[in-house]
Amino acid sequence: MDQNDLKPINDLLPQTQAKKPVDPKEIFNEFLLKKRIFKDKEILSSSFVPDVILHRDEEIQKLSSVLAPSLLLERVSNVLIYGFSGTGKSLVTRYVAHNLASTAMEKEVDVMPLYINCRLENNITEYRLISNLCTIFGIKAPVSGLSVSILYKKLISVIDSKERVVIIILDEIEKLIQHSGDEILYSLLRMNELLKKSKLSIIGISNNTNLKSLLDQRVKSSLSPVEIVFRPYNAVEIADILSIRARDAFFENALGEGVIQKCAALAAQENGDIRKALNLLRVAGEIAQQSGDSMIKEEHLDKANEILEQNITEEMVKSMTKQAKCVLYSLIAASKAKKMGKVYSGEVYEYYFKYADRFGLKKLTFRRVSDLIADMDYNSLIMSKIRSNGRYGRTRELELAFSNTLLLRIENILLSDLNQI
Ligand SMILES: Nc1ncnc2c1ncn2[C@@H]1O[C@H](COP(=O)(O)OP(=O)(O)OP(=O)(O)O)[C@@H](O)[C@H]1O
Ligand SMILES: [Mg+2]
Structure with missing residues (x-):
């Protein structure tokens, strides 16, 4: 018998400097030991719906007052909501619409606010938008084939089958107009003349303050909207809003001094864009985490700002x-x-x-x-x-x-x- 046969197997392996095998557990433990920054990153995403809406009382009040008569089954004014990006237009409108729908349910009146985002592919043409409305009302509409006027007829007969108020919210309405023209607004508004029992109103939301100049005179006069302008948030307001979001998004002590204020100041320069402020905070947190820091500092924010600016420029060039x-x-x-x-x-x-x-x-x-x-x-x-x-x-x-x-x-x-x- 060869002597080697008696040796433990490990001794038989070459005794050179064997590379230590990668141990996933070690990686996981190291990760857990690394100071953590985010408690819940989702909270910083712009699709997250916050529990409280700060600094928009006036806008909430105005929109709610315009829509309130629908609870008496009266037709309400059409509304156009303007304001720069990230000023809370979509958030506030959906919040008010949600509360309107639940009040209506409590009072047993048929008020239907319908939210449609015109940025989405499937709402960008008149046919698709109307067939989506048909689907909401339980009408089967083929993807193509029928004429739009037939869809309108079906829609009118179903909507008018009972006494109700329908409020169509067209968010990012400029996309619809740019793509399909303003004729669709005219057709939607004309439905009102054909409805006997029910009423229909439109809320258009846009970050193009010049939206009305895109509209034909005929459309403008039949729309004759109440206009609500969302002014940009100032730095103090942005800081308030961010503080609440940050409290749930980050671990305690993960935010260095002055970070929220600086982030708010940067966003205030961008016409009060909360979305930008949230992105800045998220990216700054990611940078801090990657560099193994336990706290987001102003330098991380500067770096985040640089990265986001670069992304914007690159996107602009690509387009x-x-x-x-x-x-x-x-x-x-x-x-x-x-x-x-x-x-x-x-x-x-x-x-x-x-x-x-x-x-x-x-x-x-x-x-x-x-x-x-x-x-x-x-x-x-x-x-x-x-x-x-x-x-x-x-x-x-x-x-x-x-x-x-x-x-x-x-x-x-x-x-x-x-x-x-
Ligand atoms: N007052 C507020 N309180 C809390 N969060 C807010 C407030 N205003 C805006 N936000 C948050 O900021 C982000 C952007 O808001 P929103 O989407 O409503 O902006 P917008 O005005 O519709 O922008 P755009 O014109 O680009 O569509 C969202 O994540 C929203 O939750
Ligand atoms: Mg919006």
Whole structure:
């Protein structure tokens, strides 16, 4: 017998520095030992419905008063709700609608507030929206095939089968109008004339304060809405709202001093956008957690702000047309040739002339390219300054408005999109 046969098996293995095997338990324990930041991250998501709504008493009061007569089965005014993004329009409207529906149930009156988000694909055309309404009222509507007018007829007969008030809430209504025109509003409003027992009103919600200018005169006059404007929250109000959300979202002591205030101040600069403030807090928490810190500090917030700004810029660039992408690519090339110095529209155009060919685009006129440059200026992708150039007239000096790290990423996005056929 070989001596080796008697040795324990481990001794038979090569005695070199064996790499320690990965132990999942160790990873789990380490994770649990790491100071934890989030108690419940969901609470910071913008789809989370908070228990309390602060600083919107006036808006809640106004909307509730407009809708109250529906409880006497009276027709209520149409309403248009405006305000910047993240000012609580959807939250408040749904809250009031929910309370209206439950009061109606208690009092045994038939009031039906129906919430429709026009951003969603399946509500964006008139046919889909009306067939969704049909489904709510138990009418079977095929995905296509019937004419919209038949759907309207079916809808009217079912709605009018009893005395009731229907309130259709069209959230992000500008998406519906942009996509399908305002005729649909007119048709919905015209249903009222055909309803005998029941009544119908519309609440439109939009972050486009110019919404009425998108509407035809005829639609405007039959809508003649009560208008409710949601003013932006100020920094103090944002801090109040955030504090409540943060209390349930984070572990005690996970929030450093001044973090909520700073976050609120940043969001206040963005027209009081609570969604942005919540995102900032969440990303700052994630950064703190990744770096193994037990507390979110102002520096994490700064980093989070940087990341979110970058994401916004990248999204904006991605959503540009191919021509605009080509102009921006040319602008970058022109600035690089001048060591990132200022460039003139004429120089950008020279590059554009070359790149339009390379990327197989039809060449636009200098004027159209200047318009696209003006759009980028408006969207803060570039900064421009008009300079009077003596007897040569006025020229536009252009400069890129993003950091060098972002520049590389933007260039990659542009290149890959422009190379796609
Ligand atoms: N007063 C408030 N109290 C608590 N949370 C709020 C308040 N206002 C807004 N929020 C929260 O902020 C986020 C954004 O609010 P909401 O979705 O209502 O904004 P919006 O005005 O509809 O924005 P958009 O125009 O982009 O649709 C949501 O998570 C909401 O819960
Ligand atoms: Mg909304």
